Amino acid sequence: MAASETIQKTIYVGAFAHCVSLTDLEVCEKGAIGVDEGGVIRFVERNGGNGIGAVKEKGGKEWDAAKIVEVKDGFFFPGFVDTHTHAPQHPNTGLFGKTTLLDWLDTYTFPLESSFSDLQKAKRIYSNFVSRTLSNGTTTCAYYATKHVPATNLLADICLARGQRALVGRVCMNMLSPEYYRDESVESAVKDSRECIEYARSIDPKGDIVNPIITPRFAPSCTADCLSALGQLAKETQAHIQTHISENKSEIALVAELFPDSKSYTDVYNTASLLTPKTILAHAVHLSQEERKTIKEKQAKIAHCPASNTALTSGCCPVRELLNEGLTIGLGTDVSGGFSPSILEQVRQAIWVSRFVAMQSPSVSSPNDAAKLSTTEALYLATRGGAAVVGLEDKIGGFEVGKEFDAQMVRLGSVPKEGEVTGGFEEAGGPVDVFNWESLEERVEKWVYSGDDRNCVGVWVRGRLVHRTGRFEA
Amino acid sequence: MAASETIQKTIYVGAFAHCVSLTDLEVCEKGAIGVDEGGVIRFVERNGGNGIGAVKEKGGKEWDAAKIVEVKDGFFFPGFVDTHTHAPQHPNTGLFGKTTLLDWLDTYTFPLESSFSDLQKAKRIYSNFVSRTLSNGTTTCAYYATKHVPATNLLADICLARGQRALVGRVCMNMLSPEYYRDESVESAVKDSRECIEYARSIDPKGDIVNPIITPRFAPSCTADCLSALGQLAKETQAHIQTHISENKSEIALVAELFPDSKSYTDVYNTASLLTPKTILAHAVHLSQEERKTIKEKQAKIAHCPASNTALTSGCCPVRELLNEGLTIGLGTDVSGGFSPSILEQVRQAIWVSRFVAMQSPSVSSPNDAAKLSTTEALYLATRGGAAVVGLEDKIGGFEVGKEFDAQMVRLGSVPKEGEVTGGFEEAGGPVDVFNWESLEERVEKWVYSGDDRNCVGVWVRGRLVHRTGRFEA
Numbered sequence: 001m002a003a004s005e006t007i008q009k010t011i012y013v014g015a016f017a018h019c020v021s022l023t024d025l026e027v028c029e030k031g032a033i034g035v036d037e038g039g040v041i042r043f044v045e046r047n048g049g050n051g052i053g054a055v056k057e058k059g060g061k062e063w064d065a066a067k068i069v070e071v072k073d074g075f076f077f078p079g080f081v082d083t084h085t086h087a088p089q090h091p092n093t094g095l096f097g098k099t100t101l102l103d104w105l106d107t108y109t110f111p112l113e114s115s116f117s118d119l120q121k122a123k124r125i126y127s128n129f130v131s132r133t134l135s136n137g138t139t140t141c142a143y144y145a146t147k148h149v150p151a152t153n154l155l156a157d158i159c160l161a162r163g164q165r166a167l168v169g170r171v172c173m174n175m176l177s178p179e180y181y182r183d184e185s186v187e188s189a190v191k192d193s194r195e196c197i198e199y200a201r202s203i204d205p206k207g208d209i210v211n212p213i214i215t216p217r218f219a220p221s222c223t224a225d226c227l228s229a230l231g232q233l234a235k236e237t238q239a240h241i242q243t244h245i246s247e248n249k250s251e252i253a254l255v256a257e258l259f260p261d262s263k264s265y266t267d268v269y270n271t272a273s274l275l276t277p278k279t280i281l282a283h284a285v286h287l288s289q290e291e292r293k294t295i296k297e298k299q300a301k302i303a304h305c306p307a308s309n310t311a312l313t314s315g316c317c318p319v320r321e322l323l324n325e326g327l328t329i330g331l332g333t334d335v336s337g338g339f340s341p342s343i344l345e346q347v348r349q350a351i352w353v354s355r356f357v358a359m360q361s362p363s364v365s366s367p368n369d370a371a372k373l374s375t376t377e378a379l380y381l382a383t384r385g386g387a388a389v390v391g392l393e394d395k396i397g398g399f400e401v402g403k404e405f406d407a408q409m410v411r412l413g414s415v416p417k418e419g420e421v422t423g424g425f426e427e428a429g430g431p432v433d434v435f436n437w438e439s440l441e442e443r444v445e446k447w448v449y450s451g452d453d454r455n456c457v458g459v460w461v462r463g464r465l466v467h468r469t470g471r472f473e474a
Numbered sequence: 475m476a477a478s479e480t481i482q483k484t485i486y487v488g489a490f491a492h493c494v495s496l497t498d499l500e501v502c503e504k505g506a507i508g509v510d511e512g513g514v515i516r517f518v519e520r521n522g523g524n525g526i527g528a529v530k531e532k533g534g535k536e537w538d539a540a541k542i543v544e545v546k547d548g549f550f551f552p553g554f555v556d557t558h559t560h561a562p563q564h565p566n567t568g569l570f571g572k573t574t575l576l577d578w579l580d581t582y583t584f585p586l587e588s589s590f591s592d593l594q595k596a597k598r599i600y601s602n603f604v605s606r607t608l609s610n611g612t613t614t615c616a617y618y619a620t621k622h623v624p625a626t627n628l629l630a631d632i633c634l635a636r637g638q639r640a641l642v643g644r645v646c647m648n649m650l651s652p653e654y655y656r657d658e659s660v661e662s663a664v665k666d667s668r669e670c671i672e673y674a675r676s677i678d679p680k681g682d683i684v685n686p687i688i689t690p691r692f693a694p695s696c697t698a699d700c701l702s703a704l705g706q707l708a709k710e711t712q713a714h715i716q717t718h719i720s721e722n723k724s725e726i727a728l729v730a731e732l733f734p735d736s737k738s739y740t741d742v743y744n745t746a747s748l749l750t751p752k753t754i755l756a757h758a759v760h761l762s763q764e765e766r767k768t769i770k771e772k773q774a775k776i777a778h779c780p781a782s783n784t785a786l787t788s789g790c791c792p793v794r795e796l797l798n799e800g801l802t803i804g805l806g807t808d809v810s811g812g813f814s815p816s817i818l819e820q821v822r823q824a825i826w827v828s829r830f831v832a833m834q835s836p837s838v839s840s841p842n843d844a845a846k847l848s849t850t851e852a853l854y855l856a857t858r859g860g861a862a863v864v865g866l867e868d869k870i871g872g873f874e875v876g877k878e879f880d881a882q883m884v885r886l887g888s889v890p891k892e893g894e895v896t897g898g899f900e901e902a903g904g905p906v907d908v909f910n911w912e913s914l915e916e917r918v919e920k921w922v923y924s925g926d927d928r929n930c931v932g933v934w935v936r937g938r939l940v941h942r943t944g945r946f947e948a
Contacts, residue, residue, distance in 0.1 A: 091909045094923030095916055098846055127893030128907065135899055249840055311923075313829045313841035339822075339923040348813075355787045356830045366723055367787035372572055419601030424943030425609055425927060433602060435565045442569055449568030449785075449813040452926065453899060469898030 007463050009063060010035050011055060012407070013048060014071035017444050018078050018398045019380040022323065027440040033076065034059050034066065035405040039463030044399055069458075071409050072473075073429070074447075075440065078398055079139025079406035079459060080343035081386025084242065084282040084303035084332025086144040087155055088113050088122070090129040092336035100312050101248045104337065106178070113146045113171075114181035122151035126158050129341065133164070133333075134467040136342040137408035137456040140165035140390055142242055142280055142303070142332070144215055147171050147183060149192050153199045160203055160210045163466040165406070167240050167280075167390060169215030170196040174226045176258075177217075186226045190233055197237050208462065211240060213280075218244035219255045219268045231273030240278045240391070242303075243269065246291070247283040248314040266291035275300045280389055282332055283308075284322070285315040292325055301389040302329045304381065306349035308337035316357050319350065319381075320371050330386030331378075343386075344451055347378040354378075375448050409458035410447055411471055429471075430454030481937050483537060484509050485529060486881070487522060488545035491918050492552050492872045493854040496797065501914040507550065508533050508540065509879040513937030518873055543932075545883050546947075547903070548921075549914065552872055553613025553880035553933060554817035555860025558716065558756040558777035558806025560618040561629055562587050562596070564603040566810035574786050575722045578811065580652070587620045587645075588655035596625035600632050603815065607638070607807075608941040610816040611882035611930040614639035614864055616716055616754055616777070616806070618689055621645050621657060623666050627673045634677055634684045637940040639880070641714050641754075641864060643689030644670040648700045650732075651691075660700045664707055671711050682936065685714060687754075692718035693729045693742045705747030714752045714865070716777075717743065720765070721757035722788040740765035749774045754863055756806055757782075758796070759789040766799055775863040776803045778855065780823035782811035790831050793824060793855075794845050804860030805852075817860075818925055821852040828852075849922050883932035884921055885945055903945075904928030 012033040020026045032045035032055040045055050056063045092108050099107055116122045133141055141159075143166055145152035152170040159166035170193050174183040183189035193214055200212035214234050216222045222230075234241050246252055246265050255265045262268045266287065269275050275298035282303040287295070295302070304319050322329060331346040332338070340346070354373035361368035373381075387397035396406040413429025414436060425431065432450045434443060447455060459467035486507040494500045506519035506529040519529050530537045566582050573581055590596045607615055615633075617640055619626035626644040633640035644667050648657040657663035667688055674686035688708050690696045696704075708715050720726055720739050729739045736742045740761065743749050749772035756777040761769070769776070778793050796803060805820040806812070814820070828847035835842035847855075861871035870880040887903025888910060899905065906924045908917060921929060933941035 090907065091911075093907065094920040097919075098843065098848060100841065124889065124891065124893035125909075128889050128895065131893070131895040132899075132907070135895070310826050310829055313832055313846070315833060316830070352784050352826065355784055356790070358787055359789060360834060367574065369572065372787070374572060415598065415602050417598065419598035419605070421602065421605040421609070424931075424945070425606075431926070433564065433567065433606070435599075437565075445571075446568040452905070454928075457898075471898070 007037050007039060009037055009066040010069055010463065011052070011059070011063065011066045012069050012071070012076055013052060013055070015075035015440055016077070016399060017075050017440065019376060019384055020398065022377055022380045023374070025376040025379065025441070025444065027444060029440055033399055033405070034063060035463045039404050041399060041401055041403050041405055044401060071411065073414055073434070074409065074411035074455070075444070076407050077410050078383040078396065079408055079461065080137045080382050081330055081390060081397070082133060082138045082141040082333050082343055083280055083330035083386050083389045084142055084305055085335045085341070087126055087129045088116050088146045089336035090125050090132070093341070094339050095336065096311055096339070101251055101314060102254070104312060108336070110178050110181050116146040116148045116151040119150055119154060122154055126155045130158050130162050130164060132341040134162065134459055135453045135456065136344065137459055138164070138343055139406040139459060139461045140386070140392065140396065142167040142213060142390060144169055144171055144242070147173065147181065147192070149195050152196045156200045156203060156210050163209065163461050163464050165461055166210050167213040167242070168196070168200055168210060169213040169242055171215050171217050172226065172230060173217040173221035175223050176220050186223065186229050189226055190229050193230065193233060197239055213240040213242050216243045216274070219265060220251065220258055224259065224272065227268065227272035227274060234276060235273060240280070241274055241276060242280040242282065243274065245269070245281040245284055246286045247309070248312070249286060252286060264288060264291050266294050270294055270298065278391060282334065283314065283317070285309055285317045292322065292327065296325065296327055302327055303332035303389060304329050304350060305332040305334035305338055306346055306353040307340055308334035310349065310353065311339050312337050316353050316360065318357050318371065320354055320357070320373060328385070328388045329381055330389035331381050342453065343382050344448070347382050347448055350378045350381060351375070375445055379448065405460055405463045407460045408456050409472065410451070410455050411457045412443060412447060412455060481511050481513060483511055483540040484543055484937065485526070485533070485537065485540045486543050486550055487526060487529070489549035489914055490551070490873060491549050491914065493850060493858055494872065496851055496854045497848070499850040499853065499915070499918065501918060503914055507873055507879070508537060509937045513878050515873060515875055515877050515879055518875060545885065547888055547908070548883065548885035548929070549918070550873070550881050551884050552857040552870065553882055553935065554611045554856050555804055555864060555871070556607060556612045556615040556807050556817055557754055557804035557860050557863040558616055558779055559809045559815070561600055561603045562590050562620045563810035564599050564606070567815070568813050569810065570785055570813070575725055575788060576728070578786060582810070584652050584655050588652070590620040590622045590625040593624055593628060596628055600629045604632050604636050604638060606815045608636065608933055609927045609930065610818065611933055612638070612817055613880040613933060613935045614860070614866065614870065616641040616687060616864060618643055618645055618716070621647065621655065621666070623669050626670045630674045630677060630684050637683065637935050637938050639935055640684050641687040641716070642670070642674055642684060643687040643716055645689050645691050646700065646704060647691040647695035649697050650694050660697070660703050663700055664703050667704065667707060671713055687714040687716050690717045690748070693739060694725065694732055698733065698746065701742065701746035701748060708750065709747060714754070715748055715750060716754040716756065717748065719743065719755040719758055720760045721783070722786070723760060726760060738762060738765050740768050744768055744772065752865060756808065757788065757791070759783055759791045766796065766801065770799065770801055776801055777806035777863060778803050778824060779806040779808035779812055780820055780827040781814055782808035784823065784827065785813050786811050790827050790834065792831050792845065794828055794831070794847055802859070802862045803855055804863035805855050816927065817856050818922070821856050821922055824852045824855060825849065849919055853922065879934055879937045881934045882930050883946065884925070884929050885931045886917060886921060886929060
């Protein structure tokens with residue numbers, strides 16, 4: 001439905017909420033956001049109580065014929081940014097048992113990913129996964145694909161057609177991967193990666209929606225010369241880079257063994273020129289102080305993947321500390337290490353992980369408040385933080401004049417007067433119970449802790465409607 | 475719909491799964507469970523491949539006219555047992571900010587609970603909450619109500635009318651509670667509690683569905699003589715008991731201060747004769763070895779509330795250790811300290827908490843596998859474990875001849891051939907993506923990690939259908 005639709009000047013009317021800084025959530029009960037034909041926000045009105053007419057008048061004559069989209073029992077919220085996920089692993093969501101990273105890869109991941117030589121299968125899985133992420137309000141997503149060029153290009157096609165902003169990465173791995181699923185040589189790894197870069201740039205020359213991203217799986221899967229060749233490719237093409245770092249302790253030990261001359265895991269990537277302002281490092285759970293310093297100096301970014309780190313027992317990333325040190329952080333679903341395609345779920349999981357960090361604090365008998373992420377901070381990571389991780393901090397993440405309108409319409413349920421609900425809660429509005437005495441801040445909190453895709457009834461990217469459910473009423 | 479419906483002999487046909495022990499999940503692809511007019515399971519057939527006719531024949535002539543209820547893209551699973559929750563706090567679900575237990579009570583809980591003098595309000599909230607718990611597959615629930623007798627009795631009425639097994643407890647608190655919300659005296663606390671016990675027994679004399687439970691809020695809210703009087707009342711009435719124990723460290727310090735002569739938090743309850751085989755102790759996060767020993771000797775039971783303990787930063791209950799020591803444990807949602815009315819969510823949260831315990835283990839560089847709960851173990855806690863906590867281990871928790879049929883019909887989605895889903899995922903079957911190459915074990919795992927109330931399409935208590943959604947097809 002998305003890409004073919006014409007955009008018309010539109011005013012989004014009703015409540016909205018967004019993070020204006022890491023610690024401040026702005027809520028506005030009666031807002032009006034004017035978006036032009038290019039999907040750019042032209043005005044943000046905070047006192048819409050005087051009615052549509054007044055808003056239109058204030059916007060100027062050109063807004064007379066604007067379309068009105070009103071949110072009733074909910075609010076507009078910026079679209080979510082997923083800074084790290086693996087689209088081909090979608091069918092394995094929820095399957096991990098008691099494995100940890102390295103045996104999980106062999107048991108679950110490699111057999112499935114290798115099957116993406118089958119384009120028909122790739123199409124089914126990728127199409128479904130993009131539907132899933134869109135339906136959860138993800139307007140921008142950094143995707144790992146597989147090593148296969150045609151399937152990776154297909155994922156780029158799908159994202160472009162559906163209108164979801166995406167970084168699409170062909171996975172490189174020429175070492176310690178199964179015989180049946182690895183790059184044959186450094187040359188072929190670079191050649192195939194280049195092909196995917198060129199393809200993505202051919203279908204979306206301005207890179208408004210789809211961009212390529214160079215994707216060495218992680219240090220243990222790549223020889224030093226392969227990493228360096230990919231660093232060189234990044235320099236030459238000015239492409240984004242994504243990889244994993246410091247996810248679990250066995251992996252870190254393995255990297256130390258494989259790269260005995262490197263000072264650290266971070267140093268492996270730095271040596272290969274893979275740490276750039278356009279680099280996304282997923283996990284970053286167990287970084288040393290020195291590694292964090294290097295990452296900050298190189299302006300590389302971090303994708304925090306709390307659900308995955310918990311499910312695979314990788315560790316608790318001390319996010320609040322990393323934020324205090326000035327690192328740039330977003331959230332990643334990391335499907336299928338992560339068990340959910342929803343960034344809203346990651347918002348919750350990031351909060352839980354921060355609470356576990358707070359409870360681990362050895363020096364205090366009560367939990368260390370300074371380690372806790374607040375609801376607002378977690379929402380910031382999900383929107384503005386993520387936008388900065390993918391290099392779109394000037395374009396998305398909040399509702400300001402000049403930004404592009406990437407947003408979701410959130411609708412909440414309403415508890416009936418008599419209370420009882422028969423049948424499913426779908427008809428009653430999903431999982432969030434609003435009694436109608438809650439403030440807008442409280443309704444946002446309720447959404448964060450109880451909400452799911454049922455509450456995400458409409459999703460826009462650059463002003464274009466890319467997803468809607470039956471509860472969306474334009 | 476529930477209580478008025480007549481039960482007819484019914485055969486539940488299709489896949490089923492249940493825990494046969496703490497570590498064994500039985501899955502059966504082609505099952506048939508025969509349930510009589512009293513809601514009792516009369517046969518469990520594991521080779522239903524020969525068709526309904528053969529099953530009926532095997533059951534005997536009396537099953538000829540039995541109703542057939544078939545599950546298609548899913549399985550039957552035992553109903554969940556919620557061993558600890560606070561029905562009046564339902565409207566505060568998701569509201570807790572960065573508070574911890576003691577300030578959370580003052581900020582959020584007491585003001586709301588005290589308003590249950592308003593019966594109209596109580597009706598709306600209780601009716602809605604019972605709808606919520608039923609819709610999440612909770613067939614048995616241990617409810618805290620408030621201190622108000624009429625509202626507590628109303629909750630018992632609602633549970634009986636809707637057909638949900640319930641322990642309904644009037645909350646006692648004569649100390650350290652706000653002026654506006656406390657028992658005036660020990661005598662009035664006992665009198666009011668007795669009134670609620672008698673009421674519950676008058677509306678359900680056999681106690682098949684509703685039973686009373688004596689409910690001292692927790693040690694800091696009750697004087698020693700109040701606790702002893704309630705212990706005495708329990709002895710006299712043979713009623714169940716529920717309270718909180720060892721939830722967070724400040725609370726434990728407070729108890730030590732308030733009860734200087736007691737050896738421990740556990741000892742406070744033991745001294746008051748409140749530790750019995752019918753006692754449910756919620757939380758039990760920071761118990762000493764000696765306290766655990768006392769609880770085991772007294773055969774008291776434990777309600778593990780992982781979501782709540784994480785949200786309020788109370789601590790990580792070492793559940794696997796408690797299980798190894800032979801304690802009886804179920805799961806509790808602990809709304810609204812807990813942010814979800816779903817026991818399936820608690821299954822996940824119990825697994826996450828156990829993983830955090832595994833990662834905290836100081837002596838190992840890799841996570842301590844022995845601390846991790848498996849999916850099966852967590853499901854056991856949610857069903858048989860919970861059944862034992864509420865004293866129904868002989869009646870519910872699994873599918874065996876002689877047990878009563880407390881069950882949920884779980885239906886999963888199916889990824890379409892082309893993959894793409896437009897509109898919401900409600901129509902496509904909810905949050906679980908099944909590609910149809912998964913084994914039944916894998917489908918159960920997917921449900922555990924991605925499922926929600928959308929997958930719970932029908933719920934039975936004692937063979938009576940007490941909840942159904944639009945996707946239920948009898």
